[in-house]
Amino acid sequence: MTGGRWREALEQRARDVLPAPVLEYVLQGARESVTTAESTRTWASARFRPYVLRDVTEPDLSVTVLGHRLEVPWGVAPTTLQRAVHPEGEVAMARATAAAGSMMVVSSNAGTPFTAIAESGVHWWLQAYLPADRTLAEPMLARAVEAGARAVVLTVDTPVVGTKYSAGPSVWETVDPGIVRVNLDEDYDRLPGAEKALDLGPHDIGWLAEITGLPVVVKGVLRGDDARRCVQAGAAAVWVSNHGGRQLDRAAPTAACLPDVVAAVGEDAEVYVDGGVRSGLDLLAALALGADAVFLGRLPLLALVDGADGVAALHATLREETREALRLAGCRTVVDTHGIVLADRGNHL
Template identity: 65%
Template structure:
C-alpha cells in the first residue's frame, strides 16, 4: 500500500463529508497553531539506531494497564463518528479489534457501549465530569457493565475552546442521535450538567472508587501536573493538547513528553501520548521518547470515511511502517525503542 494513500486521507474525507463535519474534525482552536505544530514536532525527533542486532522477528505486542495488546498504537476518543460513516464507532471498533489494538470511546459516542463491546474490542471510556459529579454515575455504571477496562478523564477542558467558523454549524447537518446515546434522557438540561470548572486531583480518586477501574488523566503537558495526577491515584498520564482544539499555542505533545517521562521514571504509572502522529516512524519516536502507547485521533476518523475497511487499512499501514522502522533502528520489541532517540524535539 503506498504511503500516498495515508497522506491523501484528509483530502478524500474533505471531498466526501459535508463541509461542517469536515470542519468540525479538522479545526484547531484560535489560529490553529497548536494543531499545526504537532506533526512537525515528531519530525524533529532524530534516531540513533542500533546495528548488528537480529531483527528477523519483530514483535509489537505490549501491555497497558494489564491488557495485552498486539500493537502499541491505539485509537483516541473522538465524537461524531457516525457523522463520518453510518457504522461509526462499530466500524472503528471492529477494525481495532482485528488489529489487536485498544479503542478509547468518547462519552459523546453515537453507539451504545454494549454494541461497541460486542465487537470484542478492548476499550476504555473517556469522560468529562459535570459540576454535579453524581450526574456522571449512570454513564460510568453503563460503561463498567459493558466491560470498559479503564476510565480516561479529560483534564484540559474546563470550557470548550472557541474556534472559527462557529462550531454550531455542524448541528445543521448532523443528527443529534449520532452523539451522547449513553446518557440518560434529559441529562444535559439538569442543573449541574455543565462541565466542571472545579476539576481537581480528588476527582481521579473519586472515579477510581466509583468504577473500580484504573483511571487515566488525559490532557497533561507539564511534569508537575503529571506528578500531581499520579499522587492523586492516576494509573497513567496521557500527554495531549486535545488535538490543538483547546488552548491555542499550547506546546506540542512531542515536546512535552520527555519531561513527563523523566518525572515519572521511578513510578509505576504509564505514560501515553497523542497529537500529530501520522506514521509508524512517528510512533517509533513516541516510544523512543518514553511513551508506553501512542494514540491516533484525526487520522482514523479520516480513514473511517471508508468504513471498517478504511480504518483497518490504515492500521495495517501504520503497523507495517512501525515494524520497518523498528528493524532499521535495531529494535525487536517495543521496549527496545527506549534508547534509540538521539535528539528529541527541543522544548
C-alpha cells in the same frame, strides 16, 4: 493504502465524501490552529541514532497497557461524531480495531450504545468529562462498567470548550442529534450542574476509581509536576495530550512535553501520548521518548470514512511502517527503542 502519500490521500478522500461541516470539525483546531499544525512537525523533527548488528528478523510490536497486551503499540483515541463520518460509526471502528489487536477509547459523547461497541469484542476504555454536579455522571459511568469498559480516561484539559472558527454552519447545527451522546441520560444538558466542571482536582481521580472500580487514566497532561500530582492521587496512567490542538491554542506540542512527564512519573504509572502522530516513524519517536503506548485521533476518524475496511487498512499500513522503522532502527522490541532519539537538537526534542 500504500506509498509515501497515503496520509494525503486519506484526507483527500474525506474531503471528497464528508459534508463540509463534518470535515471542518474533524480537521480544525482551536482559534488559529497553531498547536494543531505544530504537533505533526515536531514529531518529524526527531532524529534517531539507530543500532546496528542487531537481530531484527521478527520485530515484536506488542505493548501492555494496564495489564492488557496489545499486538501493536497504538490505540484509538476518543472522538465523537463517528456516526457522522460513517453510519456504522463506533461499531465499525471497534471491529477493525479489535481485528488489528489494538484497542479504543470510547467518547462519553459517542453516538453508539456502549453495549453495541462491546459486542465487537474490542478492548475498550471510557473517556469521561466530569460535570459540575458529579452525580450526573454516575448513570453513564455505571452503563460503561456494566458494558465492560476496562478503565476510565478522565479528560482534564477542558474546563471550557476552546473557541473554533467556523467557515460556515456549525456541525452541531447540521448533524442529527440522535447520533451523538446516546449513553447520557435524556435531557442531560438541561439539568442543573451538567456544565463541565471548573473545579476538577486530584480528589476526582480517587472518586472515579472508587465509584467505577476501574483504573483511572488522566488525559490532557503536559507538565511533569501535574503528572506527578496525578500519580500521587491514584492515577494508573497519565496521558500526554493537548487535545489535538482543539483546546488552548499555542499549547506546546506533545512531543516536546513527553520526556518531562516520563521523567516525573518514573516507574510509578504508565505514560501515553497523542497529538500529531501520523506515521510509523512518528510512532517510533514517541516510543523512543518513553511512551508506553501511543493514541491516534484524526487518522482513524479520517479512515472511518470507508467504514471498517478503511480503519483496517489504516492499522495495516501503520503496522507495516512501524515494523520497518523498528528494523531500520535496530530494535526488535518497543523497549529497545528507548533513548534512540538524539537529544538537544533545538527543535523541541
